[in-house]
Amino acid sequence: MTGAPLTLGPLAVAPISLTHYLLLAVLLFCVGLYGAISRKNAIGILMALELVFNAVNITLVAAGRFRPAPDAVGQLFALFVIAAAAAESVLGLAIILAIYRRRVVVNADEMDLMKH
Amino acid sequence: MQAVLFYAISAALLLSAGMVVTSRNIFHAALWLAVALFAVAALYVMLGAYFLAAIQVLIYIGAVVVLAIFVINLTRSVAGAPVTLSRRWVIPAALVSALTACLIAVALLRSGVPPGAAAGTASGTAAVTEPGTAAVTAPGAAGPDWTPALGRHLLGDFVIPFELVSVLLLAALIAAIAIVGKDREDEK
16 A cells, blocks of 8 residues: 555645645535535525535646646636536525525525425 | 745635634625635635636625625515524534545545645745745746636637536526516516
8 A cells, every 4th residue: 555654744844735735625625514514594505615616626726736747727627616606606596585585584494395 | 935825824714714604693704705715816826826816806706705795685684683693413514524524634645645746845945045036826847827828728628618618607697587586577
C-alpha cells in the first residue's frame, strides 16, 4: 500500500499543496452538509447547498492548478458548476416563494403536501 | 507568505461557513454566506484563477446572495416576528457530517495524492526578503493568467457544454418566472 502515514504534523509545515486545498474542501463540504441536514428553513438549506457547491469548486480549481501540466479545464468545470448552481438557486428560491404564497410556510418539514 | 495567506483565508472561510449554518437569524446567515463566498474568491485568486474569482463575486455575491436576501424579505412572517431558526436533528447532523469528513479526509491522506507543483512556493518563502517580486498569487509554471485559455476552451472543444449551459440558464429563467408569476394571473 502506498498510503502516506496518517499524521497532519508534516502538512502544517509543508508548503501549500493540493492536499491542503482538498482538506479545506472536505471541511467546507461537511459544514455545508451539516447545514443542509440541520436547517429547518428551506432558504437556509439552499444556502448550505451553496457552501457544498463551493467546496466542489475549490476541489476542481485546485486539482486543475496542481496538475503536473496545469491547464484551465478545472476552472472550466468550476464555471459550469457555478452556472448550474445559479440555475438551481433561482429555481429553488422561486419554488420556496410560490409555496410561501400559497401556504405561508418556509420550513421544509411543513411542506408535506405530497406526503398524504 | 503564501502559507500564512492560505491559513488566514481558510480560517475566515470555515468560520463564516460555520456562521452560515448555525446563525439563528436567517438574514445574518445570508450575510455570512457573502463573506464565505468572498473567501472562496480569494482562494481562487491564490490559485491563479482570476476570471473565476471575478465570476464568483459577480454571480454568487452579486446575484445569488442578493436573490436569497430578497426571498428572505418576501417570505418574512406577516406577523412581524423575526424569522428565527429552529434547528432539528443537530446531533445526528453533526455526527453524519463529522463522520463524512473523517471518511473523506482519511481516504485522501491515505491515497497518497501527488504533492503537485509545489515548486513555486519555495521561491515564495524566499521572496519575503525581496519585496515586489513575490509570486504569491501566481506560482504557476505555465503563465499566471488562465483567462485566454479558458476562452479558447469555451469556444473550442467545450462549445457544446457551453451552449447547453446557456440553454439551461434560459430554461431556469423562464421556469422561475412561470412559477412565481402564476399566482398573479390567477387572482385577476
